[in-house]
Amino acid sequence: MHRDSRPPRHAPRRIGLARRAVLAVLAVAAALVVLGPDGRAQQPPEDVTVLRIATGPTGGTYFPIGGLIANAISNPPGSRPCDRGGSCGVPGLIAAAVSTSGSVVNVQSLKAGTADMALVQADVGFWAWSAEGIYSGGEAVENLRALARLYPESIHLVARTGSGIESVADLKGKRVSVGEKGSGTLVEARLILNAHGLKLNDVKPAYIRPGPSADRLADDELDAFFFVGGAPIQAIADLAERDEITLVPIDGQAADKLAGVFPYLTHNVIPADTYPNQTRAIATLAVGAVLLTTAEMSDEMAYAITKSLWHPTSLELYRSGHPGGRKLDPSRADDDTGVPLHPGAKRFYDERARIAAEETAPVAGP
Structure with missing residues (x-):
């Protein structure tokens, strides 16, 4: 060329689908903020759960992929049903992708409770959970739990x-x-x-x-x-x-x-x-890039998020939303996660394996 x-050199970039997805989720979250008589923001309605996903720099892959994941698992009140072409996320959930400097900070955010989920390199997650490598001599972050291995970085x-x-x-x-x-x-x-x-x-x-x-x-x-x-x-x-x-x-x-x-x-x-x-x-x-949470997330929420994460509609969203989204691999989602699977996520993968085994089992003769 x-x-x-x-x-x-400093030409403005086009806003991609992934970033639009993040902005859409944040807009919905903002619309649900209620101001009290004193002008201060109050809690969202009881049937709404807002979760924060720590991602990475805006110029990297974590942020746009995190935005697509947030969009896939979100299902705000009033959304069109999944079977009618609407959201296939977790009912009442609004997830928002938050830009960070990356894996190490994301682990710290999970530990501090300032993030509910995070994209983290598998080795960083393992070292934090086991107090090895860069975390050697420190306190193990033993409550880290994996929802999925996403793709190779x-x-x-x-x-x-x-x-x-x-x-x-x-x-x-x-x-x-x-x-x-x-x-x-x-x-x-x-x-x-x-x-x-x-x-x-x-x-x-x-x-x-x-x-x-x-x-x-x-x-x-x-x-x-x-x-x-x-x-x-x-x-x-x-x-x-x-x-x-x-x-x-x-x-x-x-x-x-x-x-x-x-x-x-x-x-x-x-x-x-x-x-x-x-x-x-x-x-x-x-x-490997993994999606982590903590043991404090309920089994029901972890199961529902993992199920929505790998819904066929979500896979199509990843593939069309970002070139890296094509690498999200549900077949390896419970491999090499670095930290233990969350029981709710494990339940989903066990169910999936059982259904696959039943579908491929030979039919008994008369």
Whole structure:
């Protein structure tokens, strides 16, 4: 693509379906706020439950996917019935996606009760629940419970073309965004640098979100940045439209060692043409994205949310709402969640397995 044909660096982006879904849910929630005689907001009606889903930066994948999930599981009073083309969510539930810096902060929000559900990297969730890894020596967040494994998140290492960065080892001495503090990206960036014999002080680290990272790389203020998310990531796609970038492979012996030591890291490929002007597939690593809650959620609510999460109408919403939504996989939803399944979610998956077994069982003869 010729540079003159690229859109302006700070051109406004189109509001996608996922973001519109979030805004719609928030609008419904706002409409249900009742002001008392003193002008202060009062509690919503008793038949309405409002839940907050902690997601991630707006330029990543967690936020739009979280918005689609919020839309799928919500079913405000007065909604058209599911069998008549309306909402197939949980009756009386309004879920709202909230942008955050990512997995580590999301775990803290669940622990503090400031979020009801959260998208979290499987390894971060496991370490928090077991007080291992980055949480070693701290207090285990033992009440974490999983509702579903959603999709694999690819670890992206994006470099400015012409920066001389063709491998992780080439990052030494370079200006590198390693993810915002409190993000899962920072966790993975440290692991990958260490596996290649580098520490954070071997690079010139910046701790910023994917959108600003992309802008700074385009302005020649960064040489590279890490980001973990389900491909394609909008901020990277927008960057690739307007500037020449290189996706750097994360492979070889170092990647093999990481995948062998950490059970939630797996070999992964970002297919060719995932991003504009990306002509070849890129080998990397991936970690599962999971939807977590806490043991305080009732079994009935967890069951209803999980059932709505994987309703056929919800699957269609994910597929049409965001490219990453096509990767949400109900067949693996109860695998490798990192923390124990919530009993309500387990009930749904057990029922699903029993129904599948009955449908495939041979018919007894006369």
